[in-house]
Amino acid sequence: xxxxxxxxxxALVAGSGAMAQDNVLTVQTQKPGAPVQPTMYGIFFEDxxxxxxxxxxxxxxxxxxxxxxxxxxxxxQAFGKVSILDDGPFDRNPHYAxxxxxxxxxxxxxxxxxxxxxxxxxxxxxYRFSIYARVPDGKTQMLRVQLVEPYTSEEHQEFAQEDIKxxxxxxxxxxxxxxxxxxxSKAHLRLFLCEENGRSGSGTMDVEHVSLFPVDTWMGxxxxxxxxxxxxxxDMKPGVFRFPGGCIVEGVTLDNRYNWKNSVGPVxxxxxxxxxxxxxxxxxxYPDYFQSYGLGFYExxxxxxxxxxxxxxxxxxxxxxxxxxxxxxxxxxxxxxxGLREYIDDCLDLIEFANGPADSxxxxxRADMGHPAPFNLKLLAIxxxxxxxxxxxxxxxxxxxxxxxxxxxxxxxxxxxxxxxGEFERGWEAMKRQRADLVDEHFYRPITWFKNxxxxxxxxxxxGPKVFAGEYACHDRGKKYNHAGASxxxxxxxxxxxxxxxxxxxxxxxxxxxxxxxxQWRPDMIWYDxxxxxxxxxxxxxxxxxxxxxxxxxxxxxxxxxxxxEDGVLASAVWDKDRGEVIxxxxxxxxxxxxxxxxxEGLKTLADAMAITLDLSQYDLENTVENPRAIEPHESKVxxxxxxxxxxxxxxxxxxFKVKK
Ligand code: AHR
Numbered sequence: 265x266x267x268x269x270x271x272x273x274x275a276l277v278a279g280s281g282a283m284a285q286d287n288v289l290t291v292q293t294q295k296p297g298a299p300v301q302p303t304m305y306g307i308f309f310e311d312x313x314x315x316x317x318x319x320x321x322x323x324x325x326x327x328x329x330x331x332x333x334x335x336x337x338x339x340x341q342a343f344g345k346v347s348i349l350d351d352g353p354f355d356r357n358p359h360y361a362x363x364x365x366x367x368x369x370x371x372x373x374x375x376x377x378x379x380x381x382x383x384x385x386x387x388x389x390x391y392r393f394s395i396y397a398r399v400p401d402g403k404t405q406m407l408r409v410q411l412v413e414p415y416t417s418e419e420h421q422e423f424a425q426e427d428i429k430x431x432x433x434x435x436x437x438x439x440x441x442x443x444x445x446x447x448x449s450k451a452h453l454r455l456f457l458c459e460e461n462g463r464s465g466s467g468t469m470d471v472e473h474v475s476l477f478p479v480d481t482w483m484g485x486x487x488x489x490x491x492x493x494x495x496x497x498x499d500m501k502p503g504v505f506r507f508p509g510g511c512i513v514e515g516v517t518l519d520n521r522y523n524w525k526n527s528v529g530p531v532x533x534x535x536x537x538x539x540x541x542x543x544x545x546x547x548x549x550y551p552d553y554f555q556s557y558g559l560g561f562y563e564x565x566x567x568x569x570x571x572x573x574x575x576x577x578x579x580x581x582x583x584x585x586x587x588x589x590x591x592x593x594x595x596x597x598x599x600x601x602x603g604l605r606e607y608i609d610d611c612l613d614l615i616e617f618a619n620g621p622a623d624s625x626x627x628x629x630r631a632d633m634g635h636p637a638p639f640n641l642k643l644l645a646i647x648x649x650x651x652x653x654x655x656x657x658x659x660x661x662x663x664x665x666x667x668x669x670x671x672x673x674x675x676x677x678x679x680x681x682x683x684x685x686g687e688f689e690r691g692w693e694a695m696k697r698q699r700a701d702l703v704d705e706h707f708y709r710p711i712t713w714f715k716n717x718x719x720x721x722x723x724x725x726x727x728g729p730k731v732f733a734g735e736y737a738c739h740d741r742g743k744k745y746n747h748a749g750a751s752x753x754x755x756x757x758x759x760x761x762x763x764x765x766x767x768x769x770x771x772x773x774x775x776x777x778x779x780x781x782x783x784q785w786r787p788d789m790i791w792y793d794x795x796x797x798x799x800x801x802x803x804x805x806x807x808x809x810x811x812x813x814x815x816x817x818x819x820x821x822x823x824x825x826x827x828x829x830e831d832g833v834l835a836s837a838v839w840d841k842d843r844g845e846v847i848x849x850x851x852x853x854x855x856x857x858x859x860x861x862x863x864x865e866g867l868k869t870l871a872d873a874m875a876i877t878l879d880l881s882q883y884d885l886e887n888t889v890e891n892p893r894a895i896e897p898h899e900s901k902v903x904x905x906x907x908x909x910x911x912x913x914x915x916x917x918x919x920x921f922k923v924k925k
Contacts, residue, residue: 382450
């Protein structure tokens with residue numbers, strides 16, 4: 265954001281204390297109310313749209329363990345003599361490739377990997393290649409490792425190369441660093457089997473867990489994340505991090521659910537799982553969408569810690585996706601304590617993994633991975649977006665067992681996929697009976713819904729569980745990319761979350777990530793290709809709230825609060841005791857500008873204010889990887905008049921005002 269001494273979208277109205285204003289916003293600065301929870305604005309990660317493998321997870325090789333089904337060579341082009349065997353060094357990923365020379369100096373054996381929609385590499389940057397290999401007959405062989413541009417008219421496809429000499433009959437890990445001479449967004453990784461002189465000779469080599477990472481990952485972790493994507497998350501300053509889903513927690517069948525225990529320990533031995541989003545939408549079908557679990561629960565906890573967000577894991581309650589199994593009881597685990605034992609243990613063991621001493625069974629797994637100190641888990645969601653008795657009877661059994669063992673953990677239940685109606689109400693009632701600490705509500709809804717819900721949380725029961733708006737987004741005109749026209753309604757609606765921070769404790773937009781070549785669901789908060797990232801307009805709305813969360817709600821009176829279903833000016837105010845700031849967020853959803861007087865009662869004269877403006881007035885405008893900054897916030901100064909800010913807010917603009925007290 266640039267500080268511009270321009271009043272972008274904001275025109276100061278001279279002497280306007282005396283002029284009639286369209287909206288008068290009166291903020292009681294001396295009456296701080298409910299605390300705004302540090303968890304209030306967060307992020308929700310799910311491996312949808314190639315968010316993990318091919319996205320946030322830094323691995324550049326697809327199907328690195330030759331475990332994809334039905335074809336263990338999916339993602340690879342094999343040439344020469346290549347076979348797949350299944351008695352490899354990692355029992356949960358047993359397949360590996362055997363490369364055998366062709367017996368003629370001009371015939372080559374090797375493998376070529378296409379990455380996820382290609383492999384993105386940048387000129388001058390380093391990439392760590394690693395592989396497990398052996399020469400079963402003891403005859404030394406060399407592996408020539410290349411980054412190539414397969415589709416080029418240039419003389420040489422290769423633009424980075426290193427050789428690895430393999431001498432042992434036993435499996436060993438080999439590592440080399442490749443320095444790229446070019447920037448290529450859709451490169452391939454090519455491996456040639458050869459003699460030490462680089463010629464094709466005679467011999468055999470077995471290869472397994474073929475991996476390529478940027479050296480420059482987020483925080484430099486070797487099994488790390490793409491730096492630019494993780495940085496975009498950190499920059500938001502999220503207060504809570506919900507993971508790993510979403511429907512992915514449930515699976516199409518229970519066997520297909522996200523099994524966190526498979527996602528920890530050495531990466532080489534984390535078994536592969538089919539991604540449930542591979543098959544959900546046949547109009548965008550991805551036969552190669554699997555979960556390597558390389559980005560697993562340890563990595564999620566670590567990322568939470570590094571970006572300062574409270575970890576919020578979601579665990580399966582013994583139910584497969586209800587949308588895909590409807591009333592089939594047999595799709596789910598029996599609703600008895602015995603039938604749900606595995607799911608109860610998953611919860612209890614996860615708490616031990618996160619918080620247990622380093623010498624406990626699961627605490628040791630964490631410690632062995634490099635984090636002896638606990639992760640300090642406080643929140644646990646049991647089940648995702650499930651409904652009716654199927655869920656109610658199971659969540660009771662699992663939640664009761666967790667509570668008995670860990671009363672210190674806050675439990676989050678769900679009110680199902682609907683944002684109102686019988687099912688939703690039954691969900692809330694059941695969660696109240698279960699004494700859930702929070703209830704996770706989901707609403708992917710059009711503009712009309714958002715306009716009808718300005719006051720949604722004003723009327724919520726203050727004595728029951730708190731609200732977690734765990735998945736929401738404004739979807740307009742048939743699920744577009746991410747356009748300004750929808751994001752202004754998210755900004756306006758969120759003033760209602762903030763005004764009601766006594767009952768709304770957490771909110772996370774969804775989904776988070778999307779690869780431009782591999783999406784199944786949109787809109788999404790952050791788009792990317794192999795090299796570029798485009799935070800959407802919705803990202804900026806979320807970031808402005810999270811970065812300016814404040815610590816306490818301030819009462820605000822709006823002289824012209826829009827009626828249900830109407831456009832207008834919506835506002836909320838918070839006090840930030842740590843920064844000594846009053847923060848007022850104002851969204852104008854009208855097409856035309858409005859004059860607004862912000863009166864800070866309890867203050868005499870104000871220092872100049874800072875205004876951060878997000879212009880969302882061009883309905884169809886969106887940030888794309890080609891033009892990632894079409895929409896972004898701009899800072900400007902606003903002169904105060906006494907204790908007032910008298911401003912004009914342009915149509916479909918969202919502005920955050922900050923005044924030092
Ligand atoms: O965010 C996409 C999906 O929407 C989530 O997986 C699910 O919880 C909801 O239906």
